[in-house]
Amino acid sequence: MGGISRMNGRKDFVASSLFRWGAIALFLASVAAIFVAVPKLRGGENGSVVHITMWTSGEKLNYLKDIVAEFNSEKHAVSGGKRIQVQAYTVNSGPQSTYLVEKIRDGISFPEGITAPQIASPSVDHWLTRVNYLTGVQVFDLASTKALALTPVVIAMYEEMARALGWPQKELGWADIIDLARDPLGWSAYPAAKVEWGKKPLLAWTDPNVSSTARSALFAAYVAASGKPAEQLTVQDVHAASVEQYVQSLQGAVDHYFPETLKLQTKIFQGPRFLHFAPLEEYSLVWLKLGLVNAESVPGGKAEAKPLDRKMVAIYPKEGTIWHNNPGAILRNVPWTNSEQQEAAQVFVDYLLEPAQQQKAMAWGFRSANPKVDNGQYITPEYGIDPAKPTKLLGAVDPAVAEEIMSNWQEVKKPGVVVLVLDVSGSMSGDKLTQAKEGALKFIDTVSPNTHVGVVTFSSGVEAAVAIGPITRNKFDLAGTVERAQANGSTALYDALKLAIQMVDSYSLAGEAIRGVVVLSDGASNAGTVKLSDLIGLNDAQERPVASFGGTENEVKTNLHGSRLAVQTARQIHIFSIAYGKDADLDVLRIFSEATNSTFNTATEKNITQVLETFGRYF
Numbered sequence: 001m002g003g004i005s006r007m008n009g010r011k012d013f014v015a016s017s018l019f020r021w022g023a024i025a026l027f028l029a030s031v032a033a034i035f036v037a038v039p040k041l042r043g044g045e046n047g048s049v050v051h052i053t054m055w056t057s058g059e060k061l062n063y064l065k066d067i068v069a070e071f072n073s074e075k076h077a078v079s080g081g082k083r084i085q086v087q088a089y090t091v092n093s094g095p096q097s098t099y100l101v102e103k104i105r106d107g108i109s110f111p112e113g114i115t116a117p118q119i120a121s122p123s124v125d126h127w128l129t130r131v132n133y134l135t136g137v138q139v140f141d142l143a144s145t146k147a148l149a150l151t152p153v154v155i156a157m158y159e160e161m162a163r164a165l166g167w168p169q170k171e172l173g174w175a176d177i178i179d180l181a182r183d184p185l186g187w188s189a190y191p192a193a194k195v196e197w198g199k200k201p202l203l204a205w206t207d208p209n210v211s212s213t214a215r216s217a218l219f220a221a222y223v224a225a226s227g228k229p230a231e232q233l234t235v236q237d238v239h240a241a242s243v244e245q246y247v248q249s250l251q252g253a254v255d256h257y258f259p260e261t262l263k264l265q266t267k268i269f270q271g272p273r274f275l276h277f278a279p280l281e282e283y284s285l286v287w288l289k290l291g292l293v294n295a296e297s298v299p300g301g302k303a304e305a306k307p308l309d310r311k312m313v314a315i316y317p318k319e320g321t322i323w324h325n326n327p328g329a330i331l332r333n334v335p336w337t338n339s340e341q342q343e344a345a346q347v348f349v350d351y352l353l354e355p356a357q358q359q360k361a362m363a364w365g366f367r368s369a370n371p372k373v374d375n376g377q378y379i380t381p382e383y384g385i386d387p388a389k390p391t392k393l394l395g396a397v398d399p400a401v402a403e404e405i406m407s408n409w410q411e412v413k414k415p416g417v418v419v420l421v422l423d424v425s426g427s428m429s430g431d432k433l434t435q436a437k438e439g440a441l442k443f444i445d446t447v448s449p450n451t452h453v454g455v456v457t458f459s460s461g462v463e464a465a466v467a468i469g470p471i472t473r474n475k476f477d478l479a480g481t482v483e484r485a486q487a488n489g490s491t492a493l494y495d496a497l498k499l500a501i502q503m504v505d506s507y508s509l510a511g512e513a514i515r516g517v518v519v520l521s522d523g524a525s526n527a528g529t530v531k532l533s534d535l536i537g538l539n540d541a542q543e544r545p546v547a548s549f550g551g552t553e554n555e556v557k558t559n560l561h562g563s564r565l566a567v568q569t570a571r572q573i574h575i576f577s578i579a580y581g582k583d584a585d586l587d588v589l590r591i592f593s594e595a596t597n598s599t600f601n602t603a604t605e606k607n608i609t610q611v612l613e614t615f616g617r618y619f
Contacts (some may be wrong), residue, residue, distance in 0.1 A: 002522055035408035050078055050344040052118040054088040057097050057212070058150065060121065060326060063360040064088050066351070066531070067352065072441045076347055085113055086346040089114070093122035097130050104135040104334060116336040118345045121148060123212035123281070126402060131401035140329045147364035148352050149324035152390045153216045154314035154321065156280040158272050159384065162313050171208060173318035174224050176279055177203060179255035197272045203253035204264050204278040206489050207617045208409060211261070215277035215406075216322040219397050221247050223406050225320035231395040235404045253277070254414050255597065256514045256574055259617035263599050265293050269308060274597050282314050284364030285385060286378040295426065313384035320392040325369070328352060340382040414514055416451040416619025417468060417507050419442075419500040420478075421519040425459040427583065428522055429487035435605045436520060436580065439612030440482045443518070444475050446616025452513075454503055458496035459489030460527045465499065468507045492528030493521050493585075494535055494551060497592070501535070505569040516574035518615050519592065520603075524585040525551055532588060536595045537564040550585035553584070557587040562595025574598040576615055580608060 052188070056064055057460065060229065068088050075083045076199060091099070091114065102108040110116060120140070125616035128140040155172070155348045164187075165172055166179075180201045187201065208214035223230045225246035226237045237243055249260035254273075267275040268288065287293045297358040328349035331337050358368045362376030365383075379387045397405070422440055424433065440455075447453060454468035455478045466474065466481050507515075525532075532538070532551025540546055541559045549560070565573060575596045577589035580603050593600040598619075603611040 004100075013277070022426050023268045033351060045323050048082040050082045050340055051085050051087070052341050052344050052348065053115045054086060054119040054121060054345075054348070055091040055117040056088055056121040057093045057096075058090040059123075059281075059364070060127070060361075061088065061090050063364050067357050067360060071348060071351055076351070078343045078347065080340065081150075082340070082344075083348055086348050091117075092210065093124070093127050093212045094215075096120055096122050097127040099138065100131045101134045104131070105136055116334075118331055118341045119339045119349065120329045120331060121326055122214060123326060124322065125327045125329070126396065127212070128327065128329050129379075129396070129399045130402065131288070132615075133403070137333050139331055139333060141176060141332065142329075145327045145329045146349055146353060147323075148328045149326040149358075149361040150369050151282045151324050151326075151366050152316065152321050153213055153220070153236045153279060153324060154282050154316055156268075156278045156285060156312050156384075157276065159311045159313045160192075160194070161197070161272060161276055162191045163316060165313065167313070171318040172315045175319065176220055177201060177253055178249045179247070179252060182249060192274075197276065201253050202255040202256055202274065202276045203250070204267060204275050205251070206255050206258045207408065210259075212324060213279050213281055216324065216403060217249075219402065219493060220319065220321060221250055223394055223397070224317075229395055230320075230397050233397055233401050235401055238404045243249050244408070244412050246404050250455050251412060251414045252512055253515070253571055256516065257413075257618050260616045264442040265307065266599070267597075268312070269306075270277055271310065282367075282385060283365030285312055285314055286383050288312060289383050290365075292364075311384060314386065314389075314390040316386065316391070320394040321390050322394050326366070340477070345394040346598075358366075366441045410448050411451065413448060413450070413510065414512065415443065416447065416514045416516070417504055417509060417515075418447070418451065418516050418518060418619050419454040419456055419468065421458065421463055421496050421517055422457045422482065423521040423523070423580070424457045424463055424485045424487055424490065424491070425523060426488050427491075428580075431605055432522065432581065433485065433487045435608045436612075437485065437541075438522075439609040441479055442609050442613040443616040444471070444478050446613050447471055447619045451619045452507060452509060453478060454500075454507075456496050456503070457481065457485045458492050459487075461489075461492050462496055462499055465503070468503055490527035491521065491523045491525050492520075493525035493529075493588075494526035494530035498530050498535060501565070501567050501569065501573055501575075504573050505567075505571055514574070514619055515571050516576055516579070516598070516618065518576045518612075518618075519589070520578040520580050520608075520612070521584055521589065523583050525588070532591070533566060535566055536562045536591055537566045538591070539563050551588055554603060555592075557585075560587070560591060562591040562593075564595055572596075574618075576618060577601070578603050578608075578611060578615070581605075 068086050072085055078617050097112055101402040103110060131139050165176055183189050186195050186199040188199050206214040208218045223233055225243040226233055288308040329344055330345045353370050355373050358370045358373045362368060365378050367375045368378060379385050388492045420443060442588045449472055452468050454473045455466040464481050466478050497519055504515045505515060533549040537548055538560050575592040576598045579586050579589045580586040590600055601611050
């Protein structure tokens with residue numbers, strides 16, 4: 001969690017030995033001298049300490065950890081003289097809101113290892129408004145809450161793409177993405193477009209239930225669709241046919257959803273063949289250019305930080321955008337904090353707004369939240385940023401409307417068609433299969449209600465197959481097949497995957513959908529009749545096509561990469577791969593994902609449930 005250790009208070013000053021009046025007088029004189037020499041009260045000399053905990057979204061901890069250490073070493077105190085000690089660690093924005101609602105409204109304890117906070121600092125304050133609304137408790141006084149660092153939500157684009165759309169002479173926004181997505185010609189309608197981009201626009205979108213940026217961008221899209229100021233948006237507006245059609249058109253440009261930022265960043269590093277538009281916080285462009293972003297060098301590769309080799313620019317949506325204000329929100333009216341802790345929290349918040357601390361925030365690409373401090377060196381066109389923007393800002397959406405938008409998103413988001421392919425070969429016996437089954441059930445429960453799902457289990461051949469159907473109708477059939485699976489036999493990975501691809505491709509559904517296969521395997525293919533080259537178009541290290549390849553030659557696989565699906569399909573299909581355990585064929589599972597513009601994960605028995613649950617959010 002990146003917690004900051006608490007410092008121990010000094011030992012109590014013991015004066016019990018001062019029996020004589022002369023000694024007492026000498027003692028009082030020395031105390032008076034101290035107060036003359038140090039007019040600003042510093043606490044802790046009597047050993048008393050006020051402890052406060054700050055939850056912060058992860059990006060801020062990069063600079064906050066040093067600030068916290070400095071603050072603690074400087075012995076700041078509350079008015080009663082007690083020394084203030086701060087610890088700060090990452091609890092991401094969505095979970096902050098969820099944990100507080102569950103604790104205050106439902107009486108559910110915070111997760112293990114999570115200390116109750118006195119300060120909450122999500123990326124943006126609409127998470128705080130949500131807590132007040134859902135609990136019915138005025139936990140946060142939004143009117144008095146101070147911003148700690150500023151960054152607007154932007155549409156990040158490669159500069160060459162933005163120029164092809166007419167930027168900077170033309171202001172761009174959500175409507176331009178919608179027009180591009182609706183146009184049958186796609187990018188080919190723009191003379192400056194490049195062949196490597198592909199014809200179809202590719203919009204990235206993360207899960208707005210946990211992602212601040214996705215949530216803010218979704219609010220902005222609904223406001224743009226309504227044509228109203230944000231604060232006037234109503235529940236009825238959310239369900240208006242024109243509004244739903246607008247948002248559906250925007251979501252129609254989504255290639256597939258990203259449950260986490262790391263996967264989205266990986267696609268940015270893989271270039272414009274894989275991603276064209278991404279709602280991001282403005283500071284992300286600074287991180288990309290400076291090499292501060294962790295991204296997987298190849299699907300399934302080790303996460304590493306490196307500079308982006310193509311320039312991206314921030315598009316400030318012409319329809320308006322939202323400041324992410326990174327509030328320093330002090331909790332009130334909750335049983336685990338008191339007035340003394342609230343005073344201590346205010347001292348620390350004020351400290352964070354001092355120029356020296358603001359400079360540290362700006363060194364990470366944020367804008368200053370102190371109007372007396374100019375923005376730092378990175379808010380410049382060199383980093384794709386316009387210091388004069390944003391000029392059109394959106395107000396706050398009513399919390400009841402915000403909840404309705406989140407509910408409605410499940411209806412307007414792009415639907416999914418997916419088959420979960422589960423390895424049940426003999427090597428999966430014992431706890432390995434037990435945990436995989438639990439993860440598969442989580443996957444089934446996590447996918448959106450407008451997703452259509454099937455299941456294939458395999459060992460020496462296909463063991464069972466449940467036809468694709470609406471998850472609202474067939475989830476118990478899917479779960480039953482998973483629960484009945486038993487480990488036995490060999491690993492006919494390629495045969496099972498070919499069947500799943502055919503199932504996804506042939507499934508009839510009106511309109512566009514995200515079509516994919518999620519495959520989990522703990523070993524190498526060693527049975528069946530299908531070869532790797534029957535499934536995937538392969539190239540060697542010199543980009544020469546490989547005509548035929550069985551997929552079992554270990555000394556060769558490391559030098560191959562996937563370029564496309566070799567199976568003839570009518571629709572684009574993604575293969576999302578999960579390598580389960582140390583014996584999984586990492587290279588083959590990597591090849592599946594890179595050939596289909598998809599993602600790859602490794603998993604163990606300890607985290608397979610979480611990994612499969614996360615993959616459910618791709619649909």
